[in-house]
Amino acid sequence: MKKQVVLYKKLSALLMARLHEQAEVTLIESLDADGLARLRDALPRAHGLLGASLKLDAELLDLAPDLEAIASVSVGVDNYDIDYLTERRILLSNTPDVLTETTADTGFALILATARRVVELANMVRAGQWSRNLGPAHFGSDVHGKTLGIIGMGRIGEALAQRGHCGFGMPVIYHSHSPKPAVEQRFNAQYRSLGELLQQADFICLTLPLTAETERLIGAEEFALMRPQSIFINISRGKVVDEAALIEALGAGRIRAAGLDVFEREPLNLDSPLLQMDNVVATPHMGSATHETREAMARCAVDNLLAALAGERPANLVNPSVWKD
Numbered sequence: 001m002k003k004q005v006v007l008y009k010k011l012s013a014l015l016m017a018r019l020h021e022q023a024e025v026t027l028i029e030s031l032d033a034d035g036l037a038r039l040r041d042a043l044p045r046a047h048g049l050l051g052a053s054l055k056l057d058a059e060l061l062d063l064a065p066d067l068e069a070i071a072s073v074s075v076g077v078d079n080y081d082i083d084y085l086t087e088r089r090i091l092l093s094n095t096p097d098v099l100t101e102t103t104a105d106t107g108f109a110l111i112l113a114t115a116r117r118v119v120e121l122a123n124m125v126r127a128g129q130w131s132r133n134l135g136p137a138h139f140g141s142d143v144h145g146k147t148l149g150i151i152g153m154g155r156i157g158e159a160l161a162q163r164g165h166c167g168f169g170m171p172v173i174y175h176s177h178s179p180k181p182a183v184e185q186r187f188n189a190q191y192r193s194l195g196e197l198l199q200q201a202d203f204i205c206l207t208l209p210l211t212a213e214t215e216r217l218i219g220a221e222e223f224a225l226m227r228p229q230s231i232f233i234n235i236s237r238g239k240v241v242d243e244a245a246l247i248e249a250l251g252a253g254r255i256r257a258a259g260l261d262v263f264e265r266e267p268l269n270l271d272s273p274l275l276q277m278d279n280v281v282a283t284p285h286m287g288s289a290t291h292e293t294r295e296a297m298a299r300c301a302v303d304n305l306l307a308a309l310a311g312e313r314p315a316n317l318v319n320p321s322v323w324k325d
């Protein structure tokens with residue numbers, strides 16, 4: 001008998017056809033109140049789940065006694081209680097690698113947009129306020145040659161280092177759990193303590209996961225270490241930052257600008273002070289959002305799920321202790 005799969009993310013026709021060949025599929029098209037009610041109805045039959053952007057807590061998982069595998073269409077796994085999944089022996093997989101380059105592109109777009117004030121000045125043109133040649137009040141700052149500071153030197157951090165070093169001649173400094181000799185060799189990158197990096201970098205970029213250890217890693221004390229010309233970029237997770245402290249630092253001129261793809265609460269509320277600041281570029285968690293990459297992520301998640309349901313080890317298993325050869 002075919003296994004039951006519940007999708008809470010719509011897939012391309014090609015991937016839907018692949019899933020339908022191998023499983024009975026229930027599709028929850030959107031996670032509004034109606035969709036969530038349909039999800040709760042479907043969970044008691046589910047052997048596999050595939051989707052993203054939903055906090056799958058124990059209360060929801062307890063509705064699914066037969067659940068064998070979850071395939072997240074994301075690399076970040078902060079929406080899952082991994083200990084609980086492991087206790088229940090549910091295989092959790094994610095989609096690393098396929099989104100690395102695209103997310104690093106987004107990070108670099110935020111670096112350029114904040115430093116060169118792209119959004120602010122483009123809005124000025126749209127508003128009919130471009131009446132004479134630009135003067136110093138509208139000048140930005142250079143990106144090339146400035147020091148790129150990367151916090152979390154993993155896949156995306158390394159791809160950002162490549163762009164900065166090879167494309168823009170930027171000295172790269174980084175902070176991670178441990179030094180990365182291969183990255184140091186490729187990009188002439190240098191390891192720093194967190195405090196040193198915050199004091200020395202022109203661009204401070206977060207590329208680490210949200211974990212118990214990184215939650216609110218960057219708060220008032222850390223912003224106080226940055227320089228008034230520093231630009232802060234977050235493409236990791238909003239909760240790695242104390243957002244109130246970020247707003248305070250921007251308001252007080254303790255840092256120059258921020259490029260933010262992620263926020264404490266998403267979607268970002270329209271009344272957020274961040275949206276009143278010309279020196280903030282806010283994007284809607286679009287790090288991996290290109291046609292090509294989102295399709296590659298979905299394909300990767302489908303591969304992971306079908307492998308798990310067929311009794312094979314998924315390529316991107318997040319909780320390997322569940323697996324028994």
Ligand SMILES: NC(=O)C1=CN([C@@H]2O[C@H](COP(=O)(O)OP(=O)(O)OC[C@H]3O[C@@H](n4cnc5c(N)ncnc54)[C@H](OP(=O)(O)O)[C@@H]3O)[C@@H](O)[C@H]2O)C=CC1
Pocket residue numbers: 075076077096097099100103151152153154155156157175176177178179207208209210211213214235236237261262285286287288
């Ligand atoms: N904005 C968006 O749309 C996207 C956001 N993301 C976010 O980016 C994150 C990173 O993805 P990816 O690069 O693939 O992940 P990786 O696991 O490859 O890299 C994360 C790095 O962070 C480091 N790290 C973890 N905890 C700490 C800490 N406490 N202090 C210092 N360094 C730490 C790790 O360092 P070490 O190796 O030394 O342990 C690791 O190398 C994801 O978890 C996700 O949250 C990802 C994709 C898109």
Ligand SMILES: O=CC(=O)O
Pocket residue numbers: 073074075076077099287288
């Ligand atoms: O935020 C996106 C992810 O893949 O993680």
